[in-house]
Amino acid sequence: MKIRxxxxxxxxxxxxxxxxxxLLVAGCTQNAATQTGTQTSATTPxxxxxxxxxxxxxxxxxxxxxxxxxDASFEGSGNGGISTDLKGGIVRMLKVTQPxxxxxxxVITTGDAIYPFENELTKEAEKSIADAKNADESxxxxxxxxTQAFYVPQDMKTNLKIETTGDWKIDxxxxxxxxxxxxxxxxxxxxxxxxxxxxxxxxxxxxxSVEDADKLSISLMSFDGKIYALDIPKVFSDSKEGTPGSxxxxxxxxxxxxxxxxxxxxxxxxxxxxxxxx
Numbered sequence: 001m002k003i004r005x006x007x008x009x010x011x012x013x014x015x016x017x018x019x020x021x022x023l024l025v026a027g028c029t030q031n032a033a034t035q036t037g038t039q040t041s042a043t044t045p046x047x048x049x050x051x052x053x054x055x056x057x058x059x060x061x062x063x064x065x066x067x068x069x070x071d072a073s074f075e076g077s078g079n080g081g082i083s084t085d086l087k088g089g090i091v092r093m094l095k096v097t098q099p100x101x102x103x104x105x106x107v108i109t110t111g112d113a114i115y116p117f118e119n120e121l122t123k124e125a126e127k128s129i130a131d132a133k134n135a136d137e138s139x140x141x142x143x144x145x146x147t148q149a150f151y152v153p154q155d156m157k158t159n160l161k162i163e164t165t166g167d168w169k170i171d172x173x174x175x176x177x178x179x180x181x182x183x184x185x186x187x188x189x190x191x192x193x194x195x196x197x198x199x200x201x202x203x204x205x206x207x208x209s210v211e212d213a214d215k216l217s218i219s220l221m222s223f224d225g226k227i228y229a230l231d232i233p234k235v236f237s238d239s240k241e242g243t244p245g246s247x248x249x250x251x252x253x254x255x256x257x258x259x260x261x262x263x264x265x266x267x268x269x270x271x272x273x274x275x276x277x278x
Contacts, residue, residue: 072172080162082170086110088154091225091260093147093193095171101126101144101190104164108150110157115150117264119191124212125267129189149175149193149262151225175260185272186261192269194261196223203276204251206230211245213267218249223258250276 072084086092094117096104105118121129133139152158162168176195182204186194199220210216220228230249251273253259263269 071174074160074170075168076162076170077167078165082160082162083157084160084172086152086156086158086172088152088156089224091149091151091175091196091221091223093149093171093173093175094160095145095147095173097169097171098144098164099167101129102164102166104146104162104168106148106163106170107161109159109161110150110152111154113151113153115148117148117191119146120266121190122212122214122266125189128212128268144190146188146191147193148191148264149221149260151221153225177258183272183274185270186263187268187270188263188265189268190266191262191264193263196258196260198256199253199259199273200256201253204253204273205276206249206251207246207272207274208249209246209270210265211268213265213269215264215266216269217264218271219262220251220259221262227262228259 072086074082074084094106094108096106096119098104101121103120105116108115108117129144133142158172160170162170175193178195178197180197182197182199184197186192206218208216208218216232218230218232220230222228230251232249233247261271261273263271
């Protein structure tokens with residue numbers, strides 16, 4: 001496997017910081033993974049759905065029911081705990097907004113399912129983000145956002161434990177479902193999740209590029225909450241001097257359907273999914 005180092009330009013770093021959220025046509029923002037590749041050009045600070053068609057993924061159950069909760073929002077500072085009632089059988093998006101980057105972890109417990117999310121950048125990535133903001137006065141006040149998707153199996157109380165310093169805002173939403181198929185790309189700085197998009201049965205290649213990182217994991221989540229972890233080359237997890245710049249990962253889809261991408265990385269990253277034949 002040939003691995004080559006890819007350097008990100010200053011403008012790419014700025015995009016990785018700013019283009020953090022998708023704009024829901026209903027008016028809600030979410031998603032720390034910014035679309036790239038064949039998608040419509042983004043306008044700061046949010047990107048446009050590839051075809052202009054973006055809707056909330058349709059949840060199950062009765063939306064008129066008093067216990068039905070699609071959106072939840074909380075604000076706080078420092079360590080804290082949150083409990084909220086969420087309708088089951090739905091994938092949710094955790095979105096964490098901070099005035100500036102601070103190491104943060106959110107542990108979500110919903111029934112027997114536990115999702116430990118931790119967003120921590122390397123010192124090099126943190127400096128790159130700060131330098132990019134300082135170099136552009138128009139983005140000096142840009143907030144830092146990271147996201148991860150999780151699945152609520154049943155109607156039940158969902159608990160969140162937050163550990164960080166400084167102020168934070170947490171939103172829990174139903175992810176976007178966009179009218180798109182591979183080739184498709186996403187980029188981000190730190191942990192990030194994509195919208196749902198269609199992947200048809202077949203063989204694909206995931207091209208991944210990272211900078212200032214020594215941690216990387218990528219997984220797909222289906223519309224019904226099944227998680228499919230990609231086989232990241234061992235050199236990524238064993239690197240002592242930082243992660244290699246780029247790598248190609250084979251991906252086989254056995255069942256056509258809607259999937260989103262969860263990325264856990266402590267630096268800047270960009271990935272593109274395309275049919276293997278391409």
